[in-house]
Amino acid sequence: MSDAAPILAEAKQQHQAGQNDEAEALYLKVLILDPDNVDALHMRGVLASQRGDVDTAIGLIERAAALNVESTTILSNLGTVYRSAGRLAQAEASFRAALEIQPGAAMARFNLANTLAAQGNPDQALAEYDRALKDDPGNPGIRNNLAATLKAAGRFEAAANLYRGLVEEFPDDAMAKCNLGVLCMDIGLPREAAALYRAAIVLDPGAVEPRNNLGVTLLELGAFEEAVRCLRDAVARDGTVAAAHENLGNALRKVGDIDEADDAYAAALALQPDAGVRIKKATLLPVVADTAEDLQSARRRMTDAIAALLADPPHLRDANREVGVTNFNLSYHDTNNRDLQADLARLYEMACPSLAYVADHCGGAAREPGRRLKLGFVSRQFGTNAVGWCFHGVVRFLPRDSFSVTVFRVGASDDPLWRQMADEADTAVTLPMDLATARQRIAEEELDVLLYTDIGMEPMTYFLAFARLAPVQVVLGGHPDTIGIPALDRYISGDLQEPTDAEEHYSEQLVRLPGAPTYYERPSVPDPLKPRDAFDLPEDVPLYFCAQTLIKLHPDMDRLFAGILERDPAGLLLLPTGYNPRLVEKIKARFARTLGNAADRVRFLPTMSHMDFLTVVKLADVSLDTRPFGGGNTCWQAIAMGTPIVTWPGRFLRGRYALALYRLMGVTDTVAESAEDYVDIAVRLAIDRDFRTDLEQRIEAAAPRIFEDMTHVRALHDVLKQLVDE
Numbered sequence: 001m002s003d004a005a006p007i008l009a010e011a012k013q014q015h016q017a018g019q020n021d022e023a024e025a026l027y028l029k030v031l032i033l034d035p036d037n038v039d040a041l042h043m044r045g046v047l048a049s050q051r052g053d054v055d056t057a058i059g060l061i062e063r064a065a066a067l068n069v070e071s072t073t074i075l076s077n078l079g080t081v082y083r084s085a086g087r088l089a090q091a092e093a094s095f096r097a098a099l100e101i102q103p104g105a106a107m108a109r110f111n112l113a114n115t116l117a118a119q120g121n122p123d124q125a126l127a128e129y130d131r132a133l134k135d136d137p138g139n140p141g142i143r144n145n146l147a148a149t150l151k152a153a154g155r156f157e158a159a160a161n162l163y164r165g166l167v168e169e170f171p172d173d174a175m176a177k178c179n180l181g182v183l184c185m186d187i188g189l190p191r192e193a194a195a196l197y198r199a200a201i202v203l204d205p206g207a208v209e210p211r212n213n214l215g216v217t218l219l220e221l222g223a224f225e226e227a228v229r230c231l232r233d234a235v236a237r238d239g240t241v242a243a244a245h246e247n248l249g250n251a252l253r254k255v256g257d258i259d260e261a262d263d264a265y266a267a268a269l270a271l272q273p274d275a276g277v278r279i280k281k282a283t284l285l286p287v288v289a290d291t292a293e294d295l296q297s298a299r300r301r302m303t304d305a306i307a308a309l310l311a312d313p314p315h316l317r318d319a320n321r322e323v324g325v326t327n328f329n330l331s332y333h334d335t336n337n338r339d340l341q342a343d344l345a346r347l348y349e350m351a352c353p354s355l356a357y358v359a360d361h362c363g364g365a366a367r368e369p370g371r372r373l374k375l376g377f378v379s380r381q382f383g384t385n386a387v388g389w390c391f392h393g394v395v396r397f398l399p400r401d402s403f404s405v406t407v408f409r410v411g412a413s414d415d416p417l418w419r420q421m422a423d424e425a426d427t428a429v430t431l432p433m434d435l436a437t438a439r440q441r442i443a444e445e446e447l448d449v450l451l452y453t454d455i456g457m458e459p460m461t462y463f464l465a466f467a468r469l470a471p472v473q474v475v476l477g478g479h480p481d482t483i484g485i486p487a488l489d490r491y492i493s494g495d496l497q498e499p500t501d502a503e504e505h506y507s508e509q510l511v512r513l514p515g516a517p518t519y520y521e522r523p524s525v526p527d528p529l530k531p532r533d534a535f536d537l538p539e540d541v542p543l544y545f546c547a548q549t550l551i552k553l554h555p556d557m558d559r560l561f562a563g564i565l566e567r568d569p570a571g572l573l574l575l576p577t578g579y580n581p582r583l584v585e586k587i588k589a590r591f592a593r594t595l596g597n598a599a600d601r602v603r604f605l606p607t608m609s610h611m612d613f614l615t616v617v618k619l620a621d622v623s624l625d626t627r628p629f630g631g632g633n634t635c636w637q638a639i640a641m642g643t644p645i646v647t648w649p650g651r652f653l654r655g656r657y658a659l660a661l662y663r664l665m666g667v668t669d670t671v672a673e674s675a676e677d678y679v680d681i682a683v684r685l686a687i688d689r690d691f692r693t694d695l696e697q698r699i700e701a702a703a704p705r706i707f708e709d710m711t712h713v714r715a716l717h718d719v720l721k722q723l724v725d726e
Helices: 004-016 020-033 038-050 054-067 072-084 088-101 106-118 122-135 140-152 156-169 174-186 190-203 209-221 224-237 242-255 258-271 275-282 292-311 328-332 338-351 386-397 416-424 435-444 459-464 557-567 581-594 596-601 610-619 633-641 657-665 675-687 689-705 710-725
Strands: 373-379 403-410 427-431 449-452 472-475 490-494 509-513 543-545 572-576 602-605 622-624
Touching: 004 020, 004 038, 020 038, 038 054, 038 072, 054 072, 072 088, 072 106, 088 106, 106 122, 106 140, 122 140, 140 156, 140 174, 156 174, 174 190, 174 209, 190 209, 209 224, 209 242, 224 242, 242 258, 242 275, 258 275, 275 292, 275 338, 292 338, 373 386, 373 459, 373 710, 386 416, 386 633, 386 710, 403 416, 403 435, 416 427, 427 435, 435 459, 449 710, 472 710, 490 710, 509 710, 543 610, 543 675, 557 572, 557 581, 557 596, 557 622, 557 675, 581 596, 581 602, 596 602, 610 633, 622 675, 633 657, 633 689, 657 689, 675 689
Parallel strands: 373 403, 373 449, 403 427, 449 472, 472 490, 490 509, 543 572, 543 622, 572 602
Antiparallel strands: none
């Protein structure tokens, strides 16, 4: 024993100095002299754990613990190596044994709490974190993990308070700022998250995590080009981080660089197999295509990729976090999407069974007689935008003697139209970005009917819609395409806008309501009205304004544009630049090929305020609808501004909003039946002043029929009551 003691002391000194090989050799010498030396067994186990040899570590520390059953440190370290090996029940037992010996051992209690959290016992974990903090109130690690567990339990406000306290107390801790940034993203505060990530980058310029997180946040904020640059920087700094490649793929997907996005996803998969990335890679579609054949080719690739995934389904824990994209671009194809949408929904159900959550109150219990029906409207788009303008009136005017109305928005925002909607509803709820928590919060309202205004425009509500959160669940036409999700019972549309074979386009049961497609308040003409030269537009030149987002410019539109510019050699075609300058460059390159010299008479307007946009609509001679995906909100706006819309109705709902409005007004002179007809009508409107003046007068006289139309609201009232009674 006396021979072993100095060797053990030297071994510990070498261990503390980081000379692990020398320490290991000395511990072995001790054990040769004294095979049951508890300290040598224990510390050799710690060394084995440090180099990742968990099995050896467990064997050595188990022997030490058996020889000294009263050592809190040995029992705690044994719990730690058990946890590293995934043996959580044994880890819990070791930490509890250590605390029996020394109840005030804060780190043992901290590790017990971590283990309970890993076992899925958040309530027990929270209680142990609280006790650990009482024993060691200044420990930032305990506070950080307590905050993380509160966040996982959906207690976002309490978690935010803890994280903010850590950031204030440790202003130079980059990781504290990152953790608070992640929480801010979860509760819908991306601007605050971005500021925190930027501060973390200043503190730790070489770190990849804050750059990766900032890139994701910039995507959320719509700063797509900056997001691409930020994520390229993250990948350049450390190409071994799979998440950075994946998020770069997401950003490139958003800006329309599909080939580069595919490469980024492939790089992520080469580093780490991931079910979510596989699905994102399989569902890549062009944002703007060069030809219709390119669209069809991409569609075939997607169809084949989904079939392969269905044959060998991946496994997802949280589809929204792991995939987090929609199949939005499918709707810009001139093809029936019903079967492909249904296949994709089936894939998600197979990959992530937890999506099919069922709220307790949906079990068929009888509704209390005479009680008002409880309606819930959910969207991430509620605010000053197309969805807000189209559905505000519906939410506002559904009769409160029949219904109580709850509005759910996803993510926080200080938007005036949302505040108005919240004031007018019986209840207003802001949902977090966490799918499970959002589901639970909606379920707590025990709704009779849940109405999704626009499934497909963003991922959160798409994945929410797989759950059964109300006995009756319907989708409205904010995104005009079938969804394919079995938990949606009805798709509510308008009779005037649907073709005769529309039932074949939907996986949901189609409901056709009379009247206008929704309740829409008439926008006012800007006053004073700016002149053309305020927008650098020439006087006495025919202006054809296609006021649609560039992603609606199907390659077949080029033939219509070319025909108009050829027939009217003085005319200018106006297009909005929109949010994505890369799309402008792609469209310009396509126009150079398809429009020839006439491409010089295409003007891309810079980003404008809403009132300036309406002014340009008013100043234009003609408003051009797109095909196969036409305008919705912009059709009401053009009619309100007195500018005739030329439309060639498509085969599906998404290309027939203008048709519905003109049918309701009884003025269909600008509804074309062919490409040639479309060009003829557009050019005649621009050059035949008498024709346009007469048409403008008739449209103005009939316009009241499409604005503030209560027909839709009353019909929706009747349908919802009927669906609940069924």
